[in-house]
Amino acid sequence: AQSVSQHNHHVILSEAASLELGCNYSYGGTVNLFWYVQYPGQHLQLLLKYFSGDPLVKGIKGFEAEFIKSKFSFNLRKPSVQWSDTAEYFCAVNTNAGKSTFGDGTTLTVKP
Protein backbone atom coordinates (compact mmCIF):
# COMPACT_ATOMS: atom_id res chain seq x y z
CA ALA A 1 0.00 0.00 0.00
CA GLN A 2 1.14 3.51 -0.71
CA SER A 3 1.64 6.08 2.01
CA VAL A 4 2.76 9.69 2.26
CA SER A 5 4.58 11.33 5.12
CA GLN A 6 4.88 15.06 5.65
CA HIS A 7 7.41 15.69 8.35
CA ASN A 8 6.53 19.19 9.41
CA HIS A 9 3.07 19.69 10.84
CA HIS A 10 3.43 23.40 11.41
CA VAL A 11 6.02 25.76 9.98
CA ILE A 12 6.31 29.40 10.96
CA LEU A 13 8.39 31.77 8.81
CA SER A 14 8.90 35.47 8.40
CA GLU A 15 8.20 37.11 5.07
CA ALA A 16 11.03 36.74 2.53
CA ALA A 17 12.34 33.61 4.22
CA SER A 18 12.92 30.54 2.10
CA LEU A 19 10.60 27.58 2.40
CA GLU A 20 11.12 23.88 2.12
CA LEU A 21 8.41 21.40 3.08
CA GLY A 22 9.30 17.74 3.23
CA CYS A 23 7.34 14.92 1.65
CA ASN A 24 8.29 11.27 1.51
CA TYR A 25 6.27 8.48 0.05
CA SER A 26 6.30 4.76 0.38
CA TYR A 27 5.76 2.74 -2.77
CA GLY A 28 8.03 0.52 -4.81
CA GLY A 29 6.78 1.31 -8.28
CA THR A 30 6.14 4.25 -10.55
CA VAL A 31 4.45 7.21 -8.94
CA ASN A 32 2.88 10.50 -9.86
CA LEU A 33 3.36 13.21 -7.26
CA PHE A 34 1.47 16.37 -6.39
CA TRP A 35 1.45 19.33 -4.08
CA TYR A 36 -1.77 21.11 -3.19
CA VAL A 37 -2.47 24.27 -1.22
CA GLN A 38 -5.57 24.99 0.83
CA TYR A 39 -6.20 28.56 1.94
CA PRO A 40 -8.40 29.04 5.02
CA GLY A 41 -12.01 28.20 4.28
CA GLN A 42 -11.34 27.15 0.72
CA HIS A 43 -10.93 23.93 -1.21
CA LEU A 44 -7.62 22.56 -2.41
CA GLN A 45 -5.76 23.97 -5.39
CA LEU A 46 -3.14 22.08 -7.35
CA LEU A 47 0.26 23.78 -7.04
CA LEU A 48 2.29 21.42 -9.17
CA LYS A 49 2.56 17.86 -10.37
CA TYR A 50 5.22 15.40 -11.42
CA PHE A 51 4.49 12.58 -13.83
CA SER A 52 7.84 11.99 -15.52
CA GLY A 53 10.80 13.79 -17.08
CA ASP A 54 12.67 16.64 -15.43
CA PRO A 55 12.62 15.94 -11.69
CA LEU A 56 12.55 19.66 -10.92
CA VAL A 57 9.00 20.82 -11.38
CA LYS A 58 7.83 24.40 -11.39
CA GLY A 59 4.31 25.26 -10.36
CA ILE A 60 2.10 28.24 -9.77
CA LYS A 61 2.75 31.11 -7.36
CA GLY A 62 6.53 30.66 -7.54
CA PHE A 63 6.60 27.18 -6.01
CA GLU A 64 8.79 24.34 -7.21
CA ALA A 65 9.42 20.77 -6.13
CA GLU A 66 12.15 18.25 -6.72
CA PHE A 67 11.56 14.55 -7.14
CA ILE A 68 14.44 12.49 -5.77
CA LYS A 69 13.66 8.89 -6.62
CA SER A 70 16.44 7.40 -4.52
CA LYS A 71 15.11 9.15 -1.44
CA PHE A 72 11.41 8.66 -2.24
CA SER A 73 11.03 12.38 -1.69
CA PHE A 74 9.20 15.25 -3.33
CA ASN A 75 9.98 18.38 -1.33
CA LEU A 76 8.26 21.67 -1.98
CA ARG A 77 10.31 24.88 -2.13
CA LYS A 78 9.85 28.58 -2.52
CA PRO A 79 12.77 31.03 -2.39
CA SER A 80 10.89 33.86 -0.67
CA VAL A 81 7.53 33.45 1.02
CA GLN A 82 4.86 36.09 1.38
CA TRP A 83 2.20 36.60 4.00
CA SER A 84 -0.35 35.43 1.41
CA ASP A 85 1.31 31.99 1.34
CA THR A 86 -0.16 31.27 4.77
CA ALA A 87 -2.13 28.10 4.14
CA GLU A 88 -2.10 24.35 4.55
CA TYR A 89 -0.03 22.33 2.10
CA PHE A 90 -0.65 18.73 1.13
CA CYS A 91 1.58 16.30 -0.69
CA ALA A 92 -0.13 13.47 -2.58
CA VAL A 93 0.88 10.39 -4.51
CA ASN A 94 -0.91 8.50 -7.23
CA THR A 95 0.41 5.10 -8.09
CA ASN A 96 -1.98 3.53 -10.49
CA ALA A 97 -4.94 4.79 -12.39
CA GLY A 98 -7.11 6.82 -10.10
CA LYS A 99 -6.10 5.94 -6.56
CA SER A 100 -4.51 8.79 -4.60
CA THR A 101 -3.11 9.12 -1.11
CA PHE A 102 -2.55 12.42 0.65
CA GLY A 103 -0.23 13.37 3.46
CA ASP A 104 -1.59 14.79 6.70
CA GLY A 105 -0.71 18.31 5.66
CA THR A 106 1.67 21.07 6.79
CA THR A 107 0.31 24.32 8.09
CA LEU A 108 2.45 27.26 7.02
CA THR A 109 2.17 30.54 8.87
CA VAL A 110 4.03 33.50 7.39
CA LYS A 111 4.51 36.44 9.72
CA PRO A 112 4.42 39.86 8.06
Add this chain to the structure above:
Amino acid sequence: EAQVTQNPRYLITVTGKKLTVTCSQNMNHEYMSWYRQDPGLGLRQIYYSMNVEVTDKGDVPEGYKVSRKEKRNFPLILESPSPNQTSLYFCASSPESGVALHFGNGTRLTVT
Protein backbone atom coordinates in the same frame (compact mmCIF):
# COMPACT_ATOMS: atom_id res chain seq x y z
CA GLU B 1 -17.52 28.84 -16.27
CA ALA B 2 -15.75 25.56 -15.55
CA GLN B 3 -16.84 24.27 -12.19
CA VAL B 4 -17.57 21.37 -9.91
CA THR B 5 -20.82 21.82 -8.02
CA GLN B 6 -21.53 20.03 -4.78
CA ASN B 7 -24.79 20.06 -2.90
CA PRO B 8 -25.65 20.64 -0.18
CA ARG B 9 -22.95 22.81 1.39
CA TYR B 10 -24.07 21.93 4.90
CA LEU B 11 -26.04 18.94 6.12
CA ILE B 12 -27.04 17.84 9.60
CA THR B 13 -28.68 14.47 9.87
CA VAL B 14 -29.30 11.63 12.29
CA THR B 15 -27.75 8.22 12.47
CA GLY B 16 -29.20 5.78 9.97
CA LYS B 17 -31.02 8.23 7.73
CA LYS B 18 -29.90 7.68 4.15
CA LEU B 19 -28.47 10.68 2.36
CA THR B 20 -26.94 11.62 -0.96
CA VAL B 21 -24.40 14.34 -1.67
CA THR B 22 -24.45 15.37 -5.29
CA CYS B 23 -21.48 16.32 -7.44
CA SER B 24 -21.67 17.63 -10.96
CA GLN B 25 -18.99 18.93 -13.33
CA ASN B 26 -19.44 20.80 -16.60
CA MET B 27 -16.01 20.15 -18.13
CA ASN B 28 -16.63 16.74 -19.65
CA HIS B 29 -13.95 15.23 -17.42
CA GLU B 30 -13.65 11.48 -17.30
CA TYR B 31 -12.03 11.30 -13.86
CA MET B 32 -13.97 12.15 -10.72
CA SER B 33 -13.24 11.43 -7.10
CA TRP B 34 -14.58 11.86 -3.56
CA TYR B 35 -12.53 12.75 -0.48
CA ARG B 36 -13.18 13.39 3.15
CA GLN B 37 -11.10 15.84 5.14
CA ASP B 38 -10.66 15.50 8.89
CA PRO B 39 -8.39 17.59 11.13
CA GLY B 40 -4.91 16.13 11.34
CA LEU B 41 -5.67 13.43 8.79
CA GLY B 42 -5.45 15.36 5.55
CA LEU B 43 -7.62 14.21 2.70
CA ARG B 44 -8.56 10.60 2.32
CA GLN B 45 -9.93 9.26 -0.90
CA ILE B 46 -13.27 7.49 -0.63
CA TYR B 47 -14.06 6.42 -4.18
CA TYR B 48 -12.99 7.40 -7.64
CA SER B 49 -14.28 6.91 -11.15
CA MET B 50 -12.25 6.68 -14.32
CA ASN B 51 -15.27 6.96 -16.60
CA VAL B 52 -18.96 6.22 -16.85
CA GLU B 53 -19.86 2.96 -15.09
CA VAL B 54 -16.25 2.58 -13.87
CA THR B 55 -15.78 3.14 -10.14
CA ASP B 56 -13.25 1.89 -7.62
CA LYS B 57 -12.45 2.13 -3.95
CA GLY B 58 -10.09 4.61 -2.44
CA ASP B 59 -8.53 4.33 1.00
CA VAL B 60 -11.71 4.71 3.07
CA PRO B 61 -14.71 3.32 1.17
CA GLU B 62 -16.51 1.66 4.08
CA GLY B 63 -19.99 3.04 4.64
CA TYR B 64 -20.13 4.84 1.29
CA LYS B 65 -21.47 4.09 -2.17
CA VAL B 66 -21.10 5.91 -5.46
CA SER B 67 -22.50 5.66 -8.95
CA ARG B 68 -21.42 7.05 -12.30
CA LYS B 69 -24.31 6.65 -14.69
CA GLU B 70 -23.37 9.72 -16.72
CA LYS B 71 -20.13 11.56 -17.15
CA ARG B 72 -21.08 14.79 -15.42
CA ASN B 73 -22.51 13.38 -12.17
CA PHE B 74 -20.86 11.41 -9.39
CA PRO B 75 -23.11 11.25 -6.30
CA LEU B 76 -21.89 10.03 -2.92
CA ILE B 77 -24.42 7.92 -1.03
CA LEU B 78 -24.42 7.16 2.67
CA GLU B 79 -26.95 4.35 3.14
CA SER B 80 -26.85 4.41 6.94
CA PRO B 81 -24.77 7.33 8.19
CA SER B 82 -22.97 7.09 11.50
CA PRO B 83 -21.36 9.79 13.68
CA ASN B 84 -17.86 8.77 12.52
CA GLN B 85 -18.84 9.96 9.05
CA THR B 86 -19.10 13.52 10.32
CA SER B 87 -16.58 15.28 8.11
CA LEU B 88 -15.92 17.75 5.33
CA TYR B 89 -16.39 16.14 1.93
CA PHE B 90 -14.92 17.25 -1.39
CA CYS B 91 -15.63 16.11 -4.90
CA ALA B 92 -13.06 16.67 -7.63
CA SER B 93 -12.68 16.12 -11.34
CA SER B 94 -9.90 16.16 -13.88
CA PRO B 95 -9.14 15.36 -17.51
CA GLU B 96 -6.22 13.27 -16.19
CA SER B 97 -6.69 10.16 -14.11
CA GLY B 98 -5.49 10.37 -10.54
CA VAL B 99 -5.18 14.15 -10.51
CA ALA B 100 -7.69 16.08 -8.46
CA LEU B 101 -7.67 19.29 -10.47
CA HIS B 102 -11.02 20.98 -9.98
CA PHE B 103 -12.61 20.76 -6.56
CA GLY B 104 -16.11 21.47 -5.43
CA ASN B 105 -16.69 23.86 -2.54
CA GLY B 106 -17.19 21.07 -0.06
CA THR B 107 -20.04 19.61 1.95
CA ARG B 108 -19.86 19.77 5.72
CA LEU B 109 -21.77 16.79 7.07
CA THR B 110 -22.73 16.31 10.69
CA VAL B 111 -24.27 13.02 11.79
CA THR B 112 -25.77 13.00 15.28
